[in-house]
Amino acid sequence: xxxxxxxxxxxxxxxxxxxxxxxxxxxxxxxxxxxxxxxxxxxxxxxxxxxxxxxxxxxxxxxxxxxxxxxxxxxxxxxxxxxxxxxxxxxxxxxxxxxxxxxxxx
Amino acid sequence: xxxxxxxxxxxxxxxxxxxxxxxxxxxxxxxxxxxxxxxxxxxxxxxxxxxxxxxxxxxxxxxxxxxxxxxxxxxxxxxxxxxxxxxxxxxxxxxxxxxxxxxxxxxxxxxxxxx
Numbered sequence: 001x002x003x004x005x006x007x008x009x010x011x012x013x014x015x016x017x018x019x020x021x022x023x024x025x026x027x028x029x030x031x032x033x034x035x036x037x038x039x040x041x042x043x044x045x046x047x048x049x050x051x052x053x054x055x056x057x058x059x060x061x062x063x064x065x066x067x068x069x070x071x072x073x074x075x076x077x078x079x080x081x082x083x084x085x086x087x088x089x090x091x092x093x094x095x096x097x098x099x100x101x102x103x104x105x106x
Numbered sequence: 107x108x109x110x111x112x113x114x115x116x117x118x119x120x121x122x123x124x125x126x127x128x129x130x131x132x133x134x135x136x137x138x139x140x141x142x143x144x145x146x147x148x149x150x151x152x153x154x155x156x157x158x159x160x161x162x163x164x165x166x167x168x169x170x171x172x173x174x175x176x177x178x179x180x181x182x183x184x185x186x187x188x189x190x191x192x193x194x195x196x197x198x199x200x201x202x203x204x205x206x207x208x209x210x211x212x213x214x215x216x217x218x219x220x221x
Contacts, residue, residue, distance in 0.1 A: 033207040042200060042211040043151065049206065086150055090207050094166040095141075095153040 002026050004087050004098035011104045017075035020101045022087035024068045031091035032070045034063055037100070038083045046085075047072060079105055108132035110140070110201050110212035117218050118191050124217060126186040128201030135159065135177055139204040140184045142175065145214075146197040156204060157184050191219045 003025040012018045022032065030050040035043035045054040047063035050070060062073045074081055084100040114126035128140060135157070142154040155165040155175045163175050174187045184201060196219045202208035 031206060042214050043208075044211070045207070045209050048209070054209070088151075088207065093164075094168075097151040097153070099150040 001094060002028060002089055002092040002096050004089060004096055006085075006087060006098040006101045008099070009102040009104065011106050012077050013106045014079055015076045017073065018077050018103065020072040020074075020085050020103070022065075022070045022072070022098050024070070024089055026092065027067050028089040028091035030066050031089055032063075032065065033088045033090065034061075034072045035086045035088065036081075036083045037086065043086060074103075077103075077105065081105070108203060108210045110203060110210060112199060112201055112212045112215040114199075114215055114217070116216055117220065118195075119221055120192055120219055122191055123187060123189045124191055124195070126199055126201075126215060126217075128184040128186070128212060130182050130184070130201075130203070133203060135179045135182060135184065140177075141202045141204050141208060142184075142186045143200045143202055143208065143211075144195075144197045145200070146194075149197075151200070154186070154188075193219050195219050 005023045032050050034047040036046050037043040046057050046061050051063045064071050084102045086100045087098040109131045111129050118124050139158045141156040143151045145151040157175050157177050172188050177184045198214040198216050200214045201212045203210040
């Protein structure tokens with residue numbers, strides 16, 4: 001299975017820029033997607049196919065990368081962005097998710 | 107608008123079978139695929155399997171021997187059955203609408219495997 005590796009946690013101040021990384025154990029083309037999950041809620045799609053902003057998602061969120069290395073960027077970070085962010089690949093079978101990066105605000 | 111809602115028992119005895127229903131609205135099961143995804147508390151999600159729009163199915167090989175997914179298009183429902191449940195099957199179970207990725211998720215149903 002394709003393993004997706006994310007940093008466990010990050011802490012940033014409101015107004016700053018933050019980059020959350022996801023590294024795949026094998027190539028996934030551009031089929032990397034990003035989700036935001038707040039406590040007690042279901043995941044919400046932010047970015048699909050590496051760099052496409054999902055409907056209704058603020059332009060503060062952006063995605064980049066291809067192959068094995070991908071990044072979700074939030075600029076500027078707002079207080080409401082406190083959440084866990086997951087990457088997911090749908091190129092290789094089975095689809096797999098990262099363990100998540102917990103974003104905390106200082 | 108697109109909605110998915112999971113339903114089923116919150117508590118299952120070890121070694122028994124889990125049965126869940128996903129009821130969808132706002133889209134057709136013959137136009138979109140639906141997946142089941144589960145998430146242990148505090149961990150990343152795990153894709154379990156998919157009901158393709160054409161009626162075909164796909165399963166995570168780690169669960170394939172225990173898992174069955176079916177549908178009733180007249181009722182807009184997708185079903186999950188998984189047997190031989192153990193305590194590490196405890197978690198929140200979601201159904202998702204799929205394109206090349208899950209774009210809409212249900213609210214999830216918490217399933218606890220315990221005697």
